Amino acid sequence: MFQLSAQGLQEVQKELKRYETKESAIIPALYIAQKENKGWVNDEVIHHLSKVMEIPESRINEVFKFYTMFNQRPVGKFHVQVCANISCALNGGRELAQHICKELKVGYDQMTEDGRYTVSKVECLGSCGTAPMMQVNDKYYENLTPESAMNILRGLK
Amino acid sequence: METKLLTEHYDKEEFRNLDGYKRHGGYEVLKKALKMQPQSIIDEVKASGLRGRGGAGFATGVKWGFLPKNNEPRYLLCNADEGEPGTYKDRLMMEKAPHQLIEGMVISGFAIGSNKGYIYIRGEYDYPIAVVEQALKEAYSAGLLGKNILGSGFDFDLDVYKGAGAYICGEETGMISSLEGLKGQPKLKPPFPAVQGYLKKPTIVNNVETLAAVVPIIKDGAAAYRKFGTEKSAGTKLFSLSGNVVKPGNYEVPLAYPLKDMIYKLGGGLKPGRKLKAVIPGGSSAPVLTAEEAEKALLDYESLAGMGSMLGSGAIIVIDDSQCMVDMLGVLTHFYNHESCGQCTPCREGTGWLNKIVHSILEGRGRLQDLDLLVKVADNMKGRTICALSDAAALPVISFVSKFRDEFEFYVREGRSKVKGTSYAEMHH
Structure with a gap:
């Protein structure tokens, strides 16, 4: 199962406090997780972020699917x-x-x-x-x- | 000749650092502004005639004037989600002069009574983001951001928000949705952001170039700014020149500068042996001009609107006689279809239909009645949606088909390009 590294987790925690609401941290958190998951995002990543951020999976998923910079399939190095x-x-x-x-x-x-x-x-x-x-x-x-x-x-x- | 009100020092590497920026008078205007009454800054911007440089061209001072006259907290957002095809001026401004933008934002924040701002930068702009973030650090260390700026008692915090790839986030309410952690879908207006924007608080969204232009306006006054341009299109503007020209680049000129001088003098003209066929004067959403129209066009809001096109973001895309207009329209319909956010039916369905019809022509399956069908679908997409993307998708189609109809008819009849002699399949597969 995907898990953020200790550093990644720390970065996500920082983003959660950076903006006025924690939902604004969804995009930054997806970037952090995508980097740690070899350049793409899958259900495991969403599941993990949902737990860490205490935001429903469906909320993270809709953001993930909307923006082109998040890869829905594995990509090369x-x-x-x-x-x-x-x-x-x-x-x-x-x-x-x-x-x-x-x-x-x-x-x-x-x-x-x-x-x-x-x-x-x-x-x-x-x-x-x-x-x-x-x-x-x-x-x-x-x-x-x-x-x-x-x-x-x-x-x- | 360029008129470099904003870009005078862009060729100097040091201008992007705080020390270098200060050596060229940087943050002196902020000192002046902090001693002014906020309302007199707004009045000066209003008097300058500055209009939004992102695309819509709305009067900046008037927009600021829509904010409620009370002490309710409010936000200042900088729109740096530069995505209009052909446009790359905001990227230049952030890379070469991040402190100019920061100075403009602190002055603007002070004027409108905001203590918090964000610069929303498109996610692909990794390098500009790094430059702006570095400049923000420098500004905080020097007391130019944060609490009690330069001892004035005014507080202003500024941070960057990195987008994630969506053209629609350049629409101001789409950008607000994105900043709120939602899909970047535009919101129905009214209420306008100035009344109810980011987190339902009063919010002003201005383009990078608009906010940077506040600096010279407050420095020398509205009258000095008005020496450039026309009564209704005042000041200078950065134009991003691209396409089939010898010297593409960003050029700052007074508004109402002749388009032909932009192409032939600043842009070095066309490649040897090539002739001008068409020009898209304001980013891909602006209706295309024929070569004859382009020869006469002036680069200001009214002149281009008078020709049925628009100044938009100031992206000038030059098309020479070696290009196939059917092929180029296919590029644009694909783009709008890809970027429609999907919430309004006329846009979601319409952009798909336009793209399918143009590609059926490109693939040799076109019928003559498809040309009228394209215009009919495009007409039905205008003015029926929450934001302007639907219109932006429709306008190029109508202008391409009506002004270059012979190329479209030839393609339908022969199944190949009049210009290239080959079919789309032969060109691109």
């Missing part, structure tokens, strides 16, 4: 999110996403066999002047070419 919205699409963003999938031999939103990568096409990330771009975990990589993107991805440690 590197979650590669390629912007496919308009400014990137005008500069080859979708072709870039396709190229990455082809090179990594994987379909969208699926994990490579070695568990290293998951590639997703996503909506605007606010990096429109530096298109095309991708976000890998928390970091932005901008002004990409198919070659530079693959060099970055293959070099990730």
Whole structure:
């Protein structure tokens, strides 16, 4: 069963007191738990958070399901999110996403066999002047070419 | 030429730190403001003609004036959930000048009588969040936030809230829902947030750029601010230029700046051999302009509204003649379908229908009557929902189909793009 680490638990307790109401801590707590659960959230995580936070599972679940940054399925060590919205699409963003999938031999939103990568096409990330771009975990990589993107991805440690 | 009222020192690395910010006059305006009467700050902002820079363009001073005139606790929220496709100016402002935003928020908080503020930043902006959090720490250590700021007796606490990926949280009541720990679904107005907002308390929600603009307005006064722009669209604004231009970037210019100068002078024009086809002047929700319209357009609220479009967030998306408008509309309908929060039927169902119809055309299954159907569905989505997302999804569809109808008709008849010569399947699968 999923359990937060001692540090994770402490962080959640801090978030519970940080805002005016404890419900505001649901999003921060989901981030903390997702990080400790290899990048995704499942029923066990929700169950545990519900107990720790003393908030009904259904309340945490509705928030979890609403926001795109919480993953409902396992993702690779590197979650590669390629912007496919308009400014990137005008500069080859979708072709870039396709190229990455082809090179990594994987379909969208699926994990490579070695568990290293998951590639997703996503909506605007606010990096429109530096298109095309991708976000890998928390970091932005901008002004990409198919070659530079693959060099970055293959070099990730 | 840019007119750098807000962005003058953005090229200096030190400007993001408290010491560097202070070396360029930082927090001097706060000192001045704390000696003013709060009402005279509100009056100055009203007189400046400053309008919301996030997209709606509502007069900031007027919005502040909707707060109840009593001592009830109230909140000041900064909307940094920048998500309108094409827009990346708030990110720049937070990365380059976090203290400018903090200074603007303390002044605004003092003016409206708020002791507590939040900066709601979209979750993907990991780096801007880190920069703002660092700046908040510096400001607290220097007594610029917290209790009895600079010995004035005024208390103001400020914290960051990290969003989690939802375009709809850029709508102010959606943002309030999200901050309350709910799904980011907008709330029916009235009551407006100024009367009943965050935790049902009076709340003001302003965009990053709006709050930062309070600093130069209080520094030099409303009249100095009004030297830029027009009577109804006063001051300067940051425009995020993107798409098919040589030098995309954020440019600060006076309102009513010619769109063609933005594209050809500041933006370096189009790539060699390419011609302008269309421009979306205010973020993806703004109706598209043809090249002929773009040549004449001025970047202010009234001029663009007069052309049937809008200034919105100031995101200018340039489309050249190598692009297929049917394909680009498919990108936009997919976006709005994905981002509809699902609570109002016309939007939840309408965005789905628009996306399905455009994609059936892209996949070679389109019929000529689908073009009228698109417009009919879009028309039925306007003005019938709690928030503006439904209208934002409908407007691009109507403008794309009516202004570039020949491209849509060609695609339906031939099953392939008039511009690319190939079908969507060949382009993207």
